[in-house]
Amino acid sequence: MKNKSNSVIGMAFFGPALVLMTVFLFIPMILTLIYSFTDYFALNPKLTHFVGLENFSTIFKDDLFTTAFLNTVKFVLIIVPLQTLGALGLALLINKVTVCKRYFKVAFFIPVVMSLAVVSNLWMQIYSPEGILNTILSNFGIDAQPFIYGADQALPSIAFMSVWQGVGYQMIIFLGGLQAINPALYEAAEMDHASGWSKFMNITLPELKPLCVFVFITVTIGAFRMIVQPMVMTGGGPSHSTYTIVYDIYETGTVNWEIGLASAMAIVFTVFVVILTIIQTILTRDKEDKHENKKAKNR
């Protein structure tokens, strides 16, 4: 009797979320998968055929999608090392500094609280041909740079701006990790007269390793999802140099209404994100198990 009422109450509690999840998460996911094998065109749904894997071969032959794919990879390759190492470096410095600690934490976190649209609009001014950055550079005898208006510089300029905005977030995560390291480890190392470098290599880095994996993967996924900054700042240009995968999904699906193609792109995109997440889960789980073992041994 009690079990029965429990399942009724349980479903009543879970029901509203389940309905919304079904309509706005499950069905769209299944439809994305199904549509990726069809030539579904939202303006003329009656002419839909099953086309097998044709969409996938089409998008990888498509110059625009391959450009978008490579651009996204470039974003990842610039953003991930800069943001991960930058955040780690800042966290180490702030952990070390004894004066104005709170000020430094806040200062490097400020860009995080600004929205993507705000940061993009601000840096459009900073990067403008007669803007403040070019003015400062001209004082060092550097010619005016096109930044986001030049096909060669637009992508690195946006990537740099994204690092500037995001680095404070991972810095806070690393600071949390640094503060969680047992001080006894350092005290023991000091008894052995270990150098600062060897303390860093033998204590700090190994203790932070799971966190490094987490930060590395989340920053990678974040960079992989890049769309708003190029959308606001360059419209994907000049000459598609800042066009990304998600931007292509967005335009193919919601502007051109080619749902079949857009779904195939979305599947490719999702596969990458899921693979990254699985790698992270495996790596961190491994570390955690070892950690547990170590703790068990110490007991």
Next chain:
Amino acid sequence: MKTKKQKIVNGILAAVMLVMSLFFLFPVIWMLANSFKPDAAITADMNSASAFIPPAPGKGFFDNYKEILFNTSFVRYMLNTLFYAAILIIAGVIVNGLAGYALAKIKFPFRDRWLAVIMMLMIIPTETIITINFMFVSKMGLLNTVFGYVLPMIVNPFNIFLFRQVFVSLPDDVWEAAQLDHCNPVKYFFTMVLPMSKTVVATVSVFTFLNVWNDYLWPSLVFTSSDLLTAQIGLNSITSNDNTTMGQTLAVITLITIPVIIIYSLFSKQIVEGVVSTGSKEG
């Protein structure tokens, strides 16, 4: 002797970091200083240190801000966003909270499977399904409506999981006692469970607010009519207008950041704990 050396090292480190932080923040300092200037002054100051110094308060000091607040629809966009955030906070806490409680405390069929499904859903990025959701909403005739914007955003696997993790550690006997008293379970949830879990409710509310306030892609798809725009989308329609001056652009992006700064300074402890815990939980 050693402590003196230590002090000098600390001083140098702090000085270097101070310079670093100023370099790092130069865009923000420039934004604030120049949001009070007319465009002629911004251009004239560009090549001197006064590019980073606000003008002396006087006549016309707040002109850019006045222009944005009184001669554009910006205030309306801000109020729209606050309204959407309020709906999504209330609906989100109720829907995700109830689901989290069911997953934590009530034994209903396939509960553990559902939990696994929710954890898998957390992996899928919203960009995957944004096209289909946009198609759904437009076919339902909900484009340019509050419903079209809000409905797909209410349920959030992350928040369900967050609630579940907190509710799991609530004592079981209270729920059992409530059942013996034939207490209405919904009433019990609102009068006992939620008040006992103020922290997680606050965390979810704060993150929902920040998410709605800063969201760009989804509102840019759903809203095209200017009456309903959120602040971020409205911001773009203001800054891309040719009549908007540089100073006004800087003023509007400053204004739009103020509510977020307020939220961060009020809830900095919860937010930092939330940020750090995402790292330590999964890392």
